[in-house]
Amino acid sequence: MQADRTFNISTLIEEQKTGRFAVGLLFWCFLIMLMDGYDQTAVSFAAPAIIKEWHVARGGFGPVFGAGLFGTLIGSFIFGYFGDRFGRKRAIVSGSLFFGLLTLVSVWATSLPELMLLRFIAGLGMGGVVPNSVALVAEYAPKRLRATWVTLMFSGFSIGAGSGGLVSSALIHRYGWPVMFVVGGVGSLAVALLLIVMLPESAKLLVVRERSIETVRKLVARLRPDIALPADAQFVPGEVQEKKRFVLKLIFSDGLRAITPLLWIVFIVNSMALYFLQNWLPILMEGVGINPQSAGLITTMFSVGGVLGGLILCRFVDRHGVLAIISLPAIGCPVVALLGHGMSEAWLMFAVFATGFCVVGAQYGLYAVAGMIYPTSFRSAGVGSAISVGKIGSVSGPVIGGILLSMHLPFAQMFYAASGLFLVATVFSTVLAVLYRARFGDEHSKDNTAIKMRSALGDS
Numbered sequence: 371m372q373a374d375r376t377f378n379i380s381t382l383i384e385e386q387k388t389g390r391f392a393v394g395l396l397f398w399c400f401l402i403m404l405m406d407g408y409d410q411t412a413v414s415f416a417a418p419a420i421i422k423e424w425h426v427a428r429g430g431f432g433p434v435f436g437a438g439l440f441g442t443l444i445g446s447f448i449f450g451y452f453g454d455r456f457g458r459k460r461a462i463v464s465g466s467l468f469f470g471l472l473t474l475v476s477v478w479a480t481s482l483p484e485l486m487l488l489r490f491i492a493g494l495g496m497g498g499v500v501p502n503s504v505a506l507v508a509e510y511a512p513k514r515l516r517a518t519w520v521t522l523m524f525s526g527f528s529i530g531a532g533s534g535g536l537v538s539s540a541l542i543h544r545y546g547w548p549v550m551f552v553v554g555g556v557g558s559l560a561v562a563l564l565l566i567v568m569l570p571e572s573a574k575l576l577v578v579r580e581r582s583i584e585t586v587r588k589l590v591a592r593l594r595p596d597i598a599l600p601a602d603a604q605f606v607p608g609e610v611q612e613k614k615r616f617v618l619k620l621i622f623s624d625g626l627r628a629i630t631p632l633l634w635i636v637f638i639v640n641s642m643a644l645y646f647l648q649n650w651l652p653i654l655m656e657g658v659g660i661n662p663q664s665a666g667l668i669t670t671m672f673s674v675g676g677v678l679g680g681l682i683l684c685r686f687v688d689r690h691g692v693l694a695i696i697s698l699p700a701i702g703c704p705v706v707a708l709l710g711h712g713m714s715e716a717w718l719m720f721a722v723f724a725t726g727f728c729v730v731g732a733q734y735g736l737y738a739v740a741g742m743i744y745p746t747s748f749r750s751a752g753v754g755s756a757i758s759v760g761k762i763g764s765v766s767g768p769v770i771g772g773i774l775l776s777m778h779l780p781f782a783q784m785f786y787a788a789s790g791l792f793l794v795a796t797v798f799s800t801v802l803a804v805l806y807r808a809r810f811g812d813e814h815s816k817d818n819t820a821i822k823m824r825s826a827l828g829d830s
Contacts, residue, residue: 375600379577379586380608382594384512391570391592395510396519398569399503400526402466405561406499407530407673408537409473409554413438413489414649415538415669416547418662420485421653423547428653430482432772435649436765437486441493442500443761449498450754458506459571461498466562468495474555477548497761500527500737501754508741508749509574510593517738524737525677528730531648532673535666538652543662577605621744621752625809629743630756632802636795637736637760640699643791644729646767647672647706651722654781660715668719675723676730683731695735696803699795702728707789711782732795736760739806 386392417431445465453461472492479485504520511519534550541549573589576582586605590597621630651672655665679698705724713721737753744752774784 375602376604376606377590377597377599378608379574379590379605382590382597383510383574386512386594387596388515389595392510392519394568395507395570396523398565399462399507399523401561402462402499402558402565403503403524403526404530404533405466405554405558406469406496407527407532408534409469409492409530409558410438410442410496411531411534411648412473412550412554413476413485415534415652415666416542416550418652418665419538419542419547424481426482427776429772429776431649431653432769432775434482434486434489435645435768435772438489438493438496439645439761439764439768441490442497443493443758443765445494445497446501446754446758446761447497448494450501450751450758452498453502453505453754454575454748454751457571458502458509458575459565459569461502462506462569463562463565465495465498465502466558466565469493469499470495470555470558470562472555473551473558476551477555497757501757504737504741504753505749506572509572510570513742516742517735520738520741521680521683521734524734525680528673528676528680528726532670532677535652535668535670535673539662539666573605574607578607618755620748621755626743629802629805629809630752632798632805633736633740633743633756634759635798636802637756638763639791639795639798640729640732640736640763641760642763642767642770643702643706643788643795644733644767645764646771646788646791647725647729649768650771650775650784653775654784655718660718664715668715668722671719671723672726673730675726675728676734679727679731680734683735695732695739696796696799698728698732698735699792699799702732703789703792703796705789706785706792709785728792732799743806 413431413434417434420426421428421431449461449465452464469492472488472495476485476488476492479488503523507519507523508516537553538550541553570589570592571585573586573593576586576589583605587599587603590603590605591599651669652665655668660668683695683698702725705721705728709718709721709725736756740753740756741749770787771784774787
């Protein structure tokens with residue numbers, strides 16, 4: 371009788387069919403990622419108008435961009451721990467309310483130091499939402515679809531980041547730069563309030579932490595409506611090392627000693643390229659002679675390319691792990707180098723699209739791989755640590771861009787510098803792929819084979 375009422379939560383998740391619960395989870399996490407992406411880049415699209423209104427130098431925005439991203443560095447680590455300790459949902463809702471409010475307050479900024487401080491504080495919440503959303507989706511996703519689900523969810527970030535270009539092109543010339551922060555702040559607060567009611571907590575985390583069996587029972591009933599759960603149903607995690615309390619050394623244990631540092635290095639380099647381009651493209655496009663409205667639209671193609679790159683890459687990550695991300699930095703290197711050379715707006719739009727396809731697509735792959743590497747008991751902390759360390763690149767990329775602009779270097783040289791980062795990312799991701807394959811390759815293949823066999827037996 372005991373066996374009849376004891377359920378393995380990992381098995382229940384692995385054998386689920388994608389239905390209303392999964393679609394709802396992805397939708398709400400996608401939506402908060404969309405607002406997170408929009409709010410992170412709102413200041414980049416507002417920057418050209420602020421520069422003209424406040425009469426400040428372009429290079430002065432380097433610290434502003436860097437401050438917001440430095441806030442996300444700290445927030446990723448703090449909220450990652452908070453999510454593992456108190457729940458993914460609480461961390462996501464708290465972070466969303468936090469950055470939504472601070473983004474709205476940015477409307478009243480009157481100087482670069484004020485704006486820099488507000489972006490830093492808002493960044494704490496922005497950084498906290500990402501690792502917990504990745505962990506929440508990864509913990510409900512079957513292994514065969516984990517990278518795909520994480521990528522679908524995280525595509526909201528790029529769509530949100532790109533939508534800033536559409537908002538700026540349509541509204542700034544009518545309402546001024548504050549409209550960027552009004553849209554982001556109000557939208558983020560509205561979504562955060564909806565998440566309180568609509569977003570589920572991680573059933574797997576509740577089982578691991580041995581909390582609220584009744585809540586787990588309700589979540590499993592929604593996840594697996596095809597199973598009749600007895601009133602006294604019990605649940606077990608079904609993963610090794612689930613009950614370990616998190617300490618930093620865990621992310622270097624069990625074959626992760628070399629994989630974790632390499633993951634961090636690739637995160638740093640790719641993030642440096644990503645945020646260098648994402649923050650400075652609106653200003654750089656105007657610098658090469660593109661009018662403000664066209665600059666916003668062209669920059670939007672960076673995020674559009676990123677979404678498509680991530681969606682195409684995700685299926686390869688599910689099958690081959692980190693091996694799939696090597697090609698994108700290699701392709702992106704020459705493409706970015708060409709951005710600083712004269713070309714028509716149509717070709718420039720295509721080049722920016724291709725750049726986003728490579729750099730943002732690789733970032734999606736890194737998030738998915740990080741979610742696959744670490745177990746449930748410290749997945750948020752593991753992903754959060756990688757994101758936090760990666761923020762070294764996120765912060766330094768825009769700041770270095772500001773320094774280069776202050777030196778009045780030709781725009782072509784700035785794009786050459788960015789292309790060099792793609793080359794470095796290619797080298798280190800190759801080494802990471804070899805080590806990842808050695809540690810997880812056989813296990814990954816066995817998981818997929820077992821799932822396909824179960825599906826075949828079920829179909830027959």
